[in-house]
Amino acid sequence: MDLTHYMQEVGQNARRASHLLARTATQQKNQALQAIADELENQRATLIAANQQDLTAGKANGLDAAMLDRLTLNDKVLNSMIEGIRQVIALADPIGEISDLKYRPSGIQVGKMRVPLGVVGIIYESRPNVTIDAAALCLKSGNACILRGGSESIHSNQAIAQCIQRGLNNAGLPETAVQVIQTTDRAAVGQLIQMAEYVDVIIPRGGKSLIERISREARIPVIKHLDGICHVYIDDKADMQKAIDIAYNAKTHRYGVCNAMETLLVAEAIAPHILPKLATLYQEKGVELRGCEKTLTILPQIVAATEEDWKTEYLAAILAIRIVPDVDAAIRHICDYSSQHTDSIVTEDWTRAMRFLREVDSSSVMVNASTRFADGFEYGLGAEIGISTDKFHARGPVGLEGLTSQKFIVLGNGQVRV
Amino acid sequence: MDLTHYMQEVGQNARRASHLLARTATQQKNQALQAIADELENQRATLIAANQQDLTAGKANGLDAAMLDRLTLNDKVLNSMIEGIRQVIALADPIGEISDLKYRPSGIQVGKMRVPLGVVGIIYESRPNVTIDAAALCLKSGNACILRGGSESIHSNQAIAQCIQRGLNNAGLPETAVQVIQTTDRAAVGQLIQMAEYVDVIIPRGGKSLIERISREARIPVIKHLDGICHVYIDDKADMQKAIDIAYNAKTHRYGVCNAMETLLVAEAIAPHILPKLATLYQEKGVELRGCEKTLTILPQIVAATEEDWKTEYLAAILAIRIVPDVDAAIRHICDYSSQHTDSIVTEDWTRAMRFLREVDSSSVMVNASTRFADGFEYGLGAEIGISTDKFHARGPVGLEGLTSQKFIVLGNGQVRV
Numbered sequence: 001m002d003l004t005h006y007m008q009e010v011g012q013n014a015r016r017a018s019h020l021l022a023r024t025a026t027q028q029k030n031q032a033l034q035a036i037a038d039e040l041e042n043q044r045a046t047l048i049a050a051n052q053q054d055l056t057a058g059k060a061n062g063l064d065a066a067m068l069d070r071l072t073l074n075d076k077v078l079n080s081m082i083e084g085i086r087q088v089i090a091l092a093d094p095i096g097e098i099s100d101l102k103y104r105p106s107g108i109q110v111g112k113m114r115v116p117l118g119v120v121g122i123i124y125e126s127r128p129n130v131t132i133d134a135a136a137l138c139l140k141s142g143n144a145c146i147l148r149g150g151s152e153s154i155h156s157n158q159a160i161a162q163c164i165q166r167g168l169n170n171a172g173l174p175e176t177a178v179q180v181i182q183t184t185d186r187a188a189v190g191q192l193i194q195m196a197e198y199v200d201v202i203i204p205r206g207g208k209s210l211i212e213r214i215s216r217e218a219r220i221p222v223i224k225h226l227d228g229i230c231h232v233y234i235d236d237k238a239d240m241q242k243a244i245d246i247a248y249n250a251k252t253h254r255y256g257v258c259n260a261m262e263t264l265l266v267a268e269a270i271a272p273h274i275l276p277k278l279a280t281l282y283q284e285k286g287v288e289l290r291g292c293e294k295t296l297t298i299l300p301q302i303v304a305a306t307e308e309d310w311k312t313e314y315l316a317a318i319l320a321i322r323i324v325p326d327v328d329a330a331i332r333h334i335c336d337y338s339s340q341h342t343d344s345i346v347t348e349d350w351t352r353a354m355r356f357l358r359e360v361d362s363s364s365v366m367v368n369a370s371t372r373f374a375d376g377f378e379y380g381l382g383a384e385i386g387i388s389t390d391k392f393h394a395r396g397p398v399g400l401e402g403l404t405s406q407k408f409i410v411l412g413n414g415q416v417r418v
Numbered sequence: 419m420d421l422t423h424y425m426q427e428v429g430q431n432a433r434r435a436s437h438l439l440a441r442t443a444t445q446q447k448n449q450a451l452q453a454i455a456d457e458l459e460n461q462r463a464t465l466i467a468a469n470q471q472d473l474t475a476g477k478a479n480g481l482d483a484a485m486l487d488r489l490t491l492n493d494k495v496l497n498s499m500i501e502g503i504r505q506v507i508a509l510a511d512p513i514g515e516i517s518d519l520k521y522r523p524s525g526i527q528v529g530k531m532r533v534p535l536g537v538v539g540i541i542y543e544s545r546p547n548v549t550i551d552a553a554a555l556c557l558k559s560g561n562a563c564i565l566r567g568g569s570e571s572i573h574s575n576q577a578i579a580q581c582i583q584r585g586l587n588n589a590g591l592p593e594t595a596v597q598v599i600q601t602t603d604r605a606a607v608g609q610l611i612q613m614a615e616y617v618d619v620i621i622p623r624g625g626k627s628l629i630e631r632i633s634r635e636a637r638i639p640v641i642k643h644l645d646g647i648c649h650v651y652i653d654d655k656a657d658m659q660k661a662i663d664i665a666y667n668a669k670t671h672r673y674g675v676c677n678a679m680e681t682l683l684v685a686e687a688i689a690p691h692i693l694p695k696l697a698t699l700y701q702e703k704g705v706e707l708r709g710c711e712k713t714l715t716i717l718p719q720i721v722a723a724t725e726e727d728w729k730t731e732y733l734a735a736i737l738a739i740r741i742v743p744d745v746d747a748a749i750r751h752i753c754d755y756s757s758q759h760t761d762s763i764v765t766e767d768w769t770r771a772m773r774f775l776r777e778v779d780s781s782s783v784m785v786n787a788s789t790r791f792a793d794g795f796e797y798g799l800g801a802e803i804g805i806s807t808d809k810f811h812a813r814g815p816v817g818l819e820g821l822t823s824q825k826f827i828v829l830g831n832g833q834v835r836v
Contacts, residue, residue: 023773023777096776102798104798106791110798113775113776113783115779115809117809118779118809200810242831246833246834249835253834335437359441361440361536362825365826366827366828367827368831368832369526369828370830370833373524374826378528379826380520380522380528391535391823392823393810395823396825396826397826405809407779407780407782407783408782408815409782410762410785410787410791411784411786411787412784414660414663414664414787415791416663416666416671416787417671417790417791
């Protein structure tokens with residue numbers, strides 16, 4: 001197979017399908033989604049058998065237990081994929097929504113209409129369920145998509161792709177609305193991220209090195225986040241119990257996720273009261289604590305944090321703790337070290353809460369809530385295709401709306417410029 | 419001067435200033451804008467003298483009359499610059515606006531807060547008034563900016579920069595909030611568009627070759643449009659008088675602007691009735707007409723259009739005319755040839771109007787209005803810093819809001835994830 005020729009064809013097909021999808025009615029998009037869900041239901045045995053091939057190859061190639069776990073398709077994972085599609089069906093269709101329609105002095109009405117981005121390219125690793133999540137969100141938002149999964153899940157993804165194709169077909173939509181790249185050749189990714197005439201946005205999901213490489217080499221806008229170095233700042237006007245609950249939850253609810261707290265900032269005045277209690281809880285849970293010099297005077301049993309700790313996304317049962325004089329110092333620390341993902345203040349002080357909200361430049365800024373809430377489902381977006389820490393276009397959890405754009409519409413009655 | 423060192427310093431200064439500007443109150447931003455307007459008023463003689471140096475050099479370097487005209491700063495241009503600042507002062511401050519705040523089942527409130535993009539880099543040619551327009555819009559939207567004007571207007575821009583610096587200073591804001599690049603070295607542009615850590619967005623304004631080069635080489639998002647190949651489609655259900663008014667206005671109101679019509683599409687059924695009348699009007703105005711084969715059977719006196727004509731932004735008193743069977747063919751032609759800037763349908767038919775609005779994928783889509791309305795002032799944005807034909811982030815005329823982003827905010831009362 002000539003890779004360049006194949007990728008160009010995929011791109012052209014996607015662009016053509018995108019024109020049709022942009023004008024497809026909500027009902028037909030939902031029918032296609034339902035048909036895809038039905039196919040997954042009917043093809044459980046085929047899907048699990050295809051996945052077995054990937055798992056066998058994965059074991060032979062020495063994938064670790066965590067990787068194999070993410071790669072596994074079983075009835076439970078299939079149920080959640082089907083349930084995910086049902087949730088996307090239930091979401092309101094954002095396309096065609098007209099807003100802000102106002103009369104201007106010239107007599108024209110000016111407003112905005114929400115439209116699809118066009119073609120979305122998604123590059124991801126191991127988890128085959130992303131194939132369905134991504135296809136469902138793109139389809140509902142009227143975008144064609146090109147999906148490129150990891151080589152370790154190629155059989156699973158091809159089997160899922162066949163379900164998608166049949167579902168689209170059953171609903172009278174072109175199979176090219178969702179294309180799963182059929183080759184494991186890594187050069188396909190390099191081509192996908194350069195095809196600016198056929199692809200409108202790239203969404204990479206996976207490890208940091210993958211995302212860094214794609215951001216560097218892409219000639220197309222990328223929706224991404226690299227790190228989740230999230231902070232909780234406990235102010236000296238914090239409610240003690242709320243502070244303990246939030247700091248404990250933000251670190252220990254799940255370790256390997258991007259919205260877990262990695263650094264705890266504590267106001268100097270409250271530190272001697274709250275840190276011993278928190279330390280006991282963390283240590284019972286098996287969390288390793290690393291503290292700044294001042295923290296060590298209160299918690300002498302823990303190890304010293306280095307400059308490197310403030311810059312590290314542990315994704316593990318490790319927490320860095322720093323004592324700061326006040327909210328100003330907390331905001332400065334966050335400005336210097338945050339990855340602009342999610343940062344939270346715990347305080348009962350109105351002015352400090354409002355300052356934190358305005359001045360912390362992260363994709364999600366919180367008051368008195370756990371950073372773990374930074375999530376498309378928790379925010380009511382229905383689903384998310386990723387989280388963006390960029391400021392351009394979508395920021396924070398990206399749901400259907402992040403896959404759309406707004407064009408201006410002008411409704412007139414024969415008006416001309418004078 | 420070491421250019422790299424200078425540009426890095428400019429970038430770092432801008433990034434630092436952007437943090438302060440992001441939290442600056444509306445009143446202080448307006449005070450700075452007023453102080454800049456006052457400086458322009460007080461320094462008229464100095465500004466005109468500096469501009470004289472540029473004009474003298476421009477004449478010596480053989481700039482043509484149109485270029486010299488765009489370069490000229492006189493009392494009339496200064497008045498409009500000062501008036502432009504007053505209009506920006508009068509605009510509502512978009513920063514800090516909270517929207518869509520909703521309670522979620524978990525008890526948290528989730529909403530969005532509008533925030534500045536950070537640092538805006540603007541690269542433009544000859545017109546020194548862009549220096550003031552751009553600075554005013556960036557300042558009001560809480561963004562620091564780095565401005566790089568054309569070498570032919572370097573003295574004018576430096577004089578304007580001094581007014582801006584004094585104005586910022588008088589209002590207690592850092593002079594680094596608005597930096598005008600002090601060198602005419604073209605390599606400065608190359609560096610500016612690569613400084614991803616210091617610059618959040620690049621806005622190029624000028625000729626197509628400048629914009630193409632910047633888009634190709636930038637490592638930072640670019641807000642731009644390359645072409646304005648705008649269409650008017652006269653449907654056979656059009657009101658004849660509205661169609662004539664709009665088609666005449668869209669072509670002849672001004673020739674050298676991006677929202678002028680370049681191709682007129684006419685439904686076959688109405689063409690024999692309307693084209694002779696329009697042709698008379700155009701020819702009285704001195705517009706050269708180029709028609710498709712069918713058009714030539716109705717207007718045998720005009721020249722034949724070639725494939726190249728459908729792809730050309732004339733920016734001149736030339737119009738391409740094509741007869742199409744129906745609205746479907748019109749939409750197809752626009753899909754194939756439009757630069758996705760502005761396209762308009764003239765029709766009294768509801769269904770065709772709605773289809774055109776939804777299916778034409780341009781930054782402005784109009785019904786029964788002249789394409790000349792595609793403009794920030796006409797749309798009520800107050801001012802525009804440019805027009806974007808991209809789908810990512812801002813689309814269409816870009817005003818204050820296009821220079822902002824929205825972050826998520828979460829207001830809680832101690833909530834944790836369960």
